[in-house]
Amino acid sequence: MTTTLEPAGQAEPAEEQVEVVWHDAPGLVGFLTSVDHKRIGMRYISTAFVFFFLAGVQALVMRVQLAGPNESVLSPRTYNELFTMHGTSMIFLFNTPVLAGFGNYLLPLQLGTRDMAFPRLNAFSYWVFALAGTFMYLGEFIGRAPDAGWFAYVPLSARAFSPGVNLDFWGLGVIFVGVSTTVGAVNFIVTIFKMRAPGMSLSRMPVFSWSILVMAFMVLFAVPALTVGTALLEADRLFGTAFYDPSRGGDVLLYQHLFWFWGHPEVYILLVPAMGMISMIVPTFARARLAGYVWVVTSLVGIGFVSFGLWVHHMFATGIPPQALGFFSAASMTISIPSGTLIFAWIATLWRGSVRWSTPLLFCLGFASIFVMGGITGVMVAALPFDLQAHDTYFVVAHFHYVLVGGVVFPIFAGLYFWLPKMTGRLLSEGLGTWSFWTMFTGFHLGFFPQHILGLMGMPRRVYTYDAGLGWDTLNLLSTIGGFLFGLGTLLTVVNIVRSRKRGAPAGPNPWEADSLEWSVPSPAPHYNFLTVPVVDGRHPLWSVPAGGASGALQRATPLTAGLEAEPEPEIMEVPEETYVPFLTAVGLAIVVVGLLVEQAVVGVVGLVVALAALGVWLWRTDGDLQ
Amino acid sequence: MDTNSLTPHGPDAAHISGLFWLMVTMGTVIYIVTMTALVVALFRGRQGARPSRFSDNAFIVGGGVVVPTLVLFVLAFATVRATNKVTAPRRDAVRLEVVGYQYWWRVEYHTPVRATTANEVHIPVGRPVDITLTSVDVNHSFWIPELAGKVDTIPGQRNLLHLQADKAGTYRGQCAEFCGLQHTHMAMLVIAEPQADFDRWVRTQARPAAAGSAVFEHQSCAGCHTIRGTSADGTLGPDLTHLAGRRTLGAVTAPNTAQNLAKWIHNAQDFKPGSLMPPVPMDPAELDALVAYLETLE
Numbered sequence: 001m002t003t004t005l006e007p008a009g010q011a012e013p014a015e016e017q018v019e020v021v022w023h024d025a026p027g028l029v030g031f032l033t034s035v036d037h038k039r040i041g042m043r044y045i046s047t048a049f050v051f052f053f054l055a056g057v058q059a060l061v062m063r064v065q066l067a068g069p070n071e072s073v074l075s076p077r078t079y080n081e082l083f084t085m086h087g088t089s090m091i092f093l094f095n096t097p098v099l100a101g102f103g104n105y106l107l108p109l110q111l112g113t114r115d116m117a118f119p120r121l122n123a124f125s126y127w128v129f130a131l132a133g134t135f136m137y138l139g140e141f142i143g144r145a146p147d148a149g150w151f152a153y154v155p156l157s158a159r160a161f162s163p164g165v166n167l168d169f170w171g172l173g174v175i176f177v178g179v180s181t182t183v184g185a186v187n188f189i190v191t192i193f194k195m196r197a198p199g200m201s202l203s204r205m206p207v208f209s210w211s212i213l214v215m216a217f218m219v220l221f222a223v224p225a226l227t228v229g230t231a232l233l234e235a236d237r238l239f240g241t242a243f244y245d246p247s248r249g250g251d252v253l254l255y256q257h258l259f260w261f262w263g264h265p266e267v268y269i270l271l272v273p274a275m276g277m278i279s280m281i282v283p284t285f286a287r288a289r290l291a292g293y294v295w296v297v298t299s300l301v302g303i304g305f306v307s308f309g310l311w312v313h314h315m316f317a318t319g320i321p322p323q324a325l326g327f328f329s330a331a332s333m334t335i336s337i338p339s340g341t342l343i344f345a346w347i348a349t350l351w352r353g354s355v356r357w358s359t360p361l362l363f364c365l366g367f368a369s370i371f372v373m374g375g376i377t378g379v380m381v382a383a384l385p386f387d388l389q390a391h392d393t394y395f396v397v398a399h400f401h402y403v404l405v406g407g408v409v410f411p412i413f414a415g416l417y418f419w420l421p422k423m424t425g426r427l428l429s430e431g432l433g434t435w436s437f438w439t440m441f442t443g444f445h446l447g448f449f450p451q452h453i454l455g456l457m458g459m460p461r462r463v464y465t466y467d468a469g470l471g472w473d474t475l476n477l478l479s480t481i482g483g484f485l486f487g488l489g490t491l492l493t494v495v496n497i498v499r500s501r502k503r504g505a506p507a508g509p510n511p512w513e514a515d516s517l518e519w520s521v522p523s524p525a526p527h528y529n530f531l532t533v534p535v536v537d538g539r540h541p542l543w544s545v546p547a548g549g550a551s552g553a554l555q556r557a558t559p560l561t562a563g564l565e566a567e568p569e570p571e572i573m574e575v576p577e578e579t580y581v582p583f584l585t586a587v588g589l590a591i592v593v594v595g596l597l598v599e600q601a602v603v604g605v606v607g608l609v610v611a612l613a614a615l616g617v618w619l620w621r622t623d624g625d626l627q
Numbered sequence: 628m629d630t631n632s633l634t635p636h637g638p639d640a641a642h643i644s645g646l647f648w649l650m651v652t653m654g655t656v657i658y659i660v661t662m663t664a665l666v667v668a669l670f671r672g673r674q675g676a677r678p679s680r681f682s683d684n685a686f687i688v689g690g691g692v693v694v695p696t697l698v699l700f701v702l703a704f705a706t707v708r709a710t711n712k713v714t715a716p717r718r719d720a721v722r723l724e725v726v727g728y729q730y731w732w733r734v735e736y737h738t739p740v741r742a743t744t745a746n747e748v749h750i751p752v753g754r755p756v757d758i759t760l761t762s763v764d765v766n767h768s769f770w771i772p773e774l775a776g777k778v779d780t781i782p783g784q785r786n787l788l789h790l791q792a793d794k795a796g797t798y799r800g801q802c803a804e805f806c807g808l809q810h811t812h813m814a815m816l817v818i819a820e821p822q823a824d825f826d827r828w829v830r831t832q833a834r835p836a837a838a839g840s841a842v843f844e845h846q847s848c849a850g851c852h853t854i855r856g857t858s859a860d861g862t863l864g865p866d867l868t869h870l871a872g873r874r875t876l877g878a879v880t881a882p883n884t885a886q887n888l889a890k891w892i893h894n895a896q897d898f899k900p901g902s903l904m905p906p907v908p909m910d911p912a913e914l915d916a917l918v919a920y921l922e923t924l925e
Binding site: 075076077080148149153155156161246247251252253286287288291292295299317318319322325326329330333334336337338340341342343344345347348350351352353354355365368369372373376377379380383384385386387388389391392393456457458459460461462463464465466469470471 | 628629630631632633640642643644646647650651654657658661662664665667668669670671672673674675676677678679681683684686687689690691692694695696699702703705706707709710712713714729760764765766768770772775776777778779781782783784785786787799800801802803804805806807808809810811900901
């Protein structure tokens, strides 16, 4: 059902009237039925952080085992389970969803609209993520955690070598969580193309929104390869097919190709939104507009394309002919050009500006100093001969932690300090934030720098212990100490957040004097986001004279726009009421996955019926979503 | 024992460590320059924003496009050169085959005579060696850091690794591709020795055992292990025809002494929990006789 757009420039509606239209159900009902992108976004972030701390504890337990030679804190099996769940959690259940959470919360606010294009699909996406994460951890709780690494290479992950259900928790969980990522990506893309505030042409869109757009397209092209790769693995495991069984004509390397065709872009699926965050935060604290907006956006898009040509650099040692590897070696090195462009755009921004010091900026600088190092070691391992030494050693462990912790986790913390005041209405303590930053920064380098040297000294990855006398003892001990220091630093931020809920200073709408639309509304943002949807006339709407509004919040609706220039459409989108349907659809799918796990057709059919019934109700009432 | 990829003892590892030092040097310079620019940028506007002599584009194109492109050209050249060096076919190479098992290595020589051993690769010093790599179960990776880079052993596939030792000695390496519970204890030794010693060693390995052992052949041992010249012809575990000549047990898990051997047979799981060798219950007299026999297999 569609209605026509109200005339622009009308008087702002009274807040009390608007509140009635946009009421929220309280308590558990509201929790299960909300389709508000802000609640969903915050829920994504907090759920992802639960997995972050679980994975962090797993890492520290492993570091205790490796603190000295021939330790016996952990059994080999437990150690294998821990590193499998650590990697799986950090990639699938923390980094990817936490960035989706920021995207969910910020995108409609930055674009000047009232919700995502498909609010119910958005809720569904969250529930699938939460249930898939729980599913993957069920194995750990019943003592059957996956133990073939987060990459689950065949043949080790095949039924012949991993007979238990352990690996099925991983394989089915990965397929399941892929549903969440994929529908989330579709939602981001449609929201960006159809719902930008009038006048927000693509060339005026904030860089974070651009980064979400690039990330979403990458997800659409990359995740299918992972889903296919894992589905074939599960078909081999559950139904006895032979896609990957060399003794029956299958191919072992096929799995690696499919896995890394997703797996390498995935690194950039995480990095691109993180760089989008940096591109919002640095100009704010440099008190200058972002230098080279067009360069920055082009680089993000360029990274998106090039990242699909690198996957074989994870497979340099598999016996692929060197002529073929040369292409991937060169492509892997060229990605340093768009990355370097971004770094220098941020430096140029700071160069022209006048810096105001704050915790979000500190985390951005931490990002730059760590990530550039990770980029340099990345170029090194892209050089084929050197990779034959470094591959599968602690050098690579160090390299990708510099990239993923420096390049993604530090920006996420920057983003927390920057945007949490918008979400909660309270500022975080700068003092605690500074302590947290320096503890994390020091702990990080102490924890991971020695691992470069360990790798060069011959220490392979994924070993649960090592002999004395190989010269690895001291560096491992340092690494363990650094790991704990890093963990302590992250806890200081948790303390900071908890403390701010009661004692944090009120943030006000725009505590940082930033330029994008999310800062034009009160903190926390009201359910309807904007009393009147703004009209945008430049790249920095809050740094210029505000223009008139387009559509009041007296109806549960938001305007639509079209084309590169975001010209108003004659129709508007109604924002759906709260509903149980997304939750129930996700639960139905979870039951299907459990049915596959226990290999009981009845359970699967029950799940399918639940999911289809919920979907039926959903599709029956389509008036809420964009059509 | 050293396993340092930066103290190369063969041309392949030397080419790679040369490339490493080139890249580290270039990387360090780039890092210092970038970070200096960042720090200057942070502090030059202390008294308020100051206009810049450089345009934004000069910064971005110079720092982000031109300089990295030049650096990458140098690097690409060095990489291609090193790649050609480590992958070039070798004349007059010694050929042998290594097969990965959970969690040990079978080593096969076809020339000058056929011989089989496990977890120890003997090579003549100063001569190129071509190792064909495959696996019977899951992926492993064969890696001796001081001699060359690593190459995976993959079931259904035959990969080739070149290496050469320029100095006589023992070089340690371990499996680099995660392969299950005892990935950690799947190491190997490469022993480089003068050609004459190597020839003598291969001929020894090729000979069958002088005598059999009733205990070995009647206990479950023969189901998994071969001792050439006897009726024991199992193929799941290492060939033991010349066990006593090896330096270690369980793929470099423990030194090869009579005491360790007895413990290993009694319960290999104590050394290597998850090893595919089950505990072998037998009475002490039998165990002593068995160990005494195995100790004769020089």
